[in-house]
Structure formats: structure tokens, C-alpha cells
Amino acid sequence: MRIPAVEAMLRTSDFYMIGGRAQARMLDPQFNLDENVIEFNFVVGDRPPSRVRIALQELPGVIDLRGKDFLIEFDDAGSGFRVWDGPPHENGSDVVEWFTTEKLLWDRSRARPGIHGLNDVRELATYDLLYVGIAKKGDSFDRLLARGHKARQEILANEPQRYPGARVSDETFLFLFETDPLIMQTFEHEFDELELSGDYDAKRIVSDAEKAFVSLLKPEYNVEKFANYPKGRDGLYGTGFRRYGYVIGEQMAFNTAHGTVRGGVRPDGMISNDADAIFVEGETVTFFRSGVDFPTEDGSLAEP
Numbered sequence: 001m002r003i004p005a006v007e008a009m010l011r012t013s014d015f016y017m018i019g020g021r022a023q024a025r026m027l028d029p030q031f032n033l034d035e036n037v038i039e040f041n042f043v044v045g046d047r048p049p050s051r052v053r054i055a056l057q058e059l060p061g062v063i064d065l066r067g068k069d070f071l072i073e074f075d076d077a078g079s080g081f082r083v084w085d086g087p088p089h090e091n092g093s094d095v096v097e098w099f100t101t102e103k104l105l106w107d108r109s110r111a112r113p114g115i116h117g118l119n120d121v122r123e124l125a126t127y128d129l130l131y132v133g134i135a136k137k138g139d140s141f142d143r144l145l146a147r148g149h150k151a152r153q154e155i156l157a158n159e160p161q162r163y164p165g166a167r168v169s170d171e172t173f174l175f176l177f178e179t180d181p182l183i184m185q186t187f188e189h190e191f192d193e194l195e196l197s198g199d200y201d202a203k204r205i206v207s208d209a210e211k212a213f214v215s216l217l218k219p220e221y222n223v224e225k226f227a228n229y230p231k232g233r234d235g236l237y238g239t240g241f242r243r244y245g246y247v248i249g250e251q252m253a254f255n256t257a258h259g260t261v262r263g264g265v266r267p268d269g270m271i272s273n274d275a276d277a278i279f280v281e282g283e284t285v286t287f288f289r290s291g292v293d294f295p296t297e298d299g300s301l302a303e304p
Helices: 006-008 101-109 140-148 150-158 201-215
Strands: 013-021 024-032 037-044 048-055 071-074 080-084 093-101 115-117 126-134 171-175 243-246 255-257 259-262 277-281 284-288
Touching: 006 140, 013 140, 013 150, 013 201, 024 071, 024 080, 024 101, 080 101, 093 101, 101 115, 126 140, 126 150, 126 201, 140 171, 150 171, 201 243, 201 259, 201 277, 201 284
Parallel strands: 126 255
Antiparallel strands: 013 126, 013 171, 024 037, 037 048, 048 115, 071 080, 080 093, 243 277, 255 259, 277 284
């Protein structure tokens, strides 16, 4: 089923990744009806469980009910739960809050009200990076979802189970990113309006970002590894930028046999100093690690 509002959001992306991780589950739910609280264990593979407490009365959708009754529909398989303003699935009833395992991690990274615990979000949202791709024309929805995608099909056919009893399709995740350039310019002369316009070639930035991540991490299903990066005809090399770089503005991380890159985000959605960074200056590419090469968001550095 295609949902127009979701499709419109996905079409804002033209940079994507495919990752693998053991399926997450919400297990052993306990309901405190007097306090309107749900507690459960958030489990990923063999990792120790993370205890989660959902204060239902703090959720914005429940607050909007202004004291009216609501019902909880918790999936027996542990994939998520929904809050309804009436009997689930009946005419006139609507979902006022919903959580899948991955949405719960994302909401917690943004400090959404009502979610307590899950202080190890980035560790739980760590994936094996299998493929990095872009939409040179159009958007990620067309490139990855609307049409057949060779690498995605190969991944579903060839990847092993990460946890007994799981299906590979349940352990494969699609990440559709929206690139958000921040361009800083220094002028040593009188400038005109054209120089301040902020115009840039979005597709060229996306193309360069693909090469940066692939050349650093070498995902298994990317055939072309861009060994000559930052050189390339359709990237940013030679376009006049003195230096440029890339970070992942989400509380997640990606692993390959060649290294790990960690993202970071503040609750307000701004990029955090917890994110690693790839920087390019001339022909030199440098990978900076948060907490090692510069302080983390809380100012800490690893012991030398």
C-alpha cells in the first residue's frame, strides 16, 4: 500500500544506504494501568536487553485526547505497539501514537516526551553497511523502491541470518537520507549578490558524498570502490571548494570490515559533536573520530 504523505517524504532523498542488523524486538511488556505506563525490554540479537519505560500520559497524541480513554495494541511478536482513541481497527477509531522498534530509537534520539531509558540508542542502532547509493536522476524512492534494485536483490538473496529464526528481509534496513549542505564562504574583497546567493549543484554534492563513504568503508555490495577519490568528474573535486566534509546527522552507526562511521544528533535535530567526520582538502581525505580527534558533545576525549 502506497501512502502519499510517506512517499512525498521519501522523495526528498537522493542518497541512501542499505544496512543489516539482527531484528529488534520489544519483549516482556508490563502494563501499569494506574500510572498509564508500559515497560518492556528492547532486545537486539544477543545484546543485553535495554529496559524501556513509556509514560503514556506524556505522549503528545495522548495529551491531545484531554483525558479521554485510549487502548493499547501491542504486537505479540514484539515489533511495536499502537495507541488508539477507540477500539482498534473499528470504524471511527484512530491511531494517536505508534511505535515500531526503529521509530522508537529515532524518537528517543530526539528526546521525544514520554520515552524513558534507551540511553544506548547509537549502540542499538548500529548496522552492517552493505551498500551506499544515490539517485543521479530523480530521487531515492524511484531508485530504491519503485523499481527493482540489483544490489538490494543481491543482499536479500545472499546475506546470512544474523539471528536464529529471523528472515533476511527482517534484518535488512533501508536508510533514505536527505542531504543538507552547510556552505561557508570567506571574502577578502567587495562582494556582490551573486556571491551571496548560496547556489550549489545538489546532485554533485550527493555524488561526492557517495564516493566519500564508499571509498572509506568499502561496502561489500558496492562494485565500484572509488579508489581515486576525491578525484572524479561528477564530484566536488576541482569545483573551487577549499575544503568540504560529511557527517551523518542521526544517532546511528555503520560497520564494515574496513571501519566504522558513527553519526550523532542533538535532540533539536542539529548535528552533534558525537558524529565522526570525513573531510577533504585538495587531494587529502581525512577521517576524524569523535572523542579521539576532537571532543564529543560532552567535551570528553579518549585516553591517549
